[in-house]
Amino acid sequence: MGTVDYESWRSVLLSMPGAFEDFPFGPEWAVFKISRRDNKKAKMFGLMVHRNGVVNLNLKCDPTLAEQLRAANPQITPGYHMSKKHWNTVAPGLDAETMLAMIEDSYDLVVASLPAAERAALGWKGLVERG
Template identity: 55%
Template sequence: MAISAAQDELENAWAQLCLSMPCAYADYPFGPESTVFKVAGRDPGKGKMFGLIMHLNGELVLNLKCEPALADQQRSEHPQITPGYHMNKKHWNSVRAGLDPNLMRELIEDSYDLVVDGMPRRDKEYIRLQGTINKGSID
């Protein structure tokens, strides 16, 4: 199924947001049609997924991790947010086109932060340091 120019542009925007997070990178364990976004500390081989872009029946979808307490609220407030496709429905949401770009950034950042918070302390410290260096806050 062909991807529209608008979907391609949105997919690129979502990918750029995901890749803008410190120590984030793209991986393709399911093949070239799905992009998995991971974050890793000192060992890139131990990256943890915080996002997954895929095309479902011609529709662009981004799976993001979410606090279980917020997941139901977000789903009820936004028809573009549904339980995570092919994921643990309690912890993951599937997001479709049509959300405000600022809300989209918040959802991606929240997913990333949840994954980083679950990592070992030394990895969290390494990731935070890389984020500080990338922002130019260290002399």
């Protein structure tokens, strides 16, 4: 899992509590969302697309961290068709550890925005500090 591999990263995204896959923009755009109680509108935390024969993954990110990640990794660019401030696009070549941390951070940012009862229903413990 050293690079963006659709099936490997799809499995990671779907392993997050309450995560599911949707295709509201067509079959080539897999949107990963967090289900909500009482059938409220689900929240997106990832979007994976095949563009020009390459898999790209969009992930939500803290704006300050997003800038740092982009500066340190040429595979990370401002979010494609997303808010450039709050989303990054990851292209093949990023190391697995950084990719996993980015997926977890994206999930945490979205879950943190949910009401307390919904966070509790997901079994979410809160944002994890990473060193």
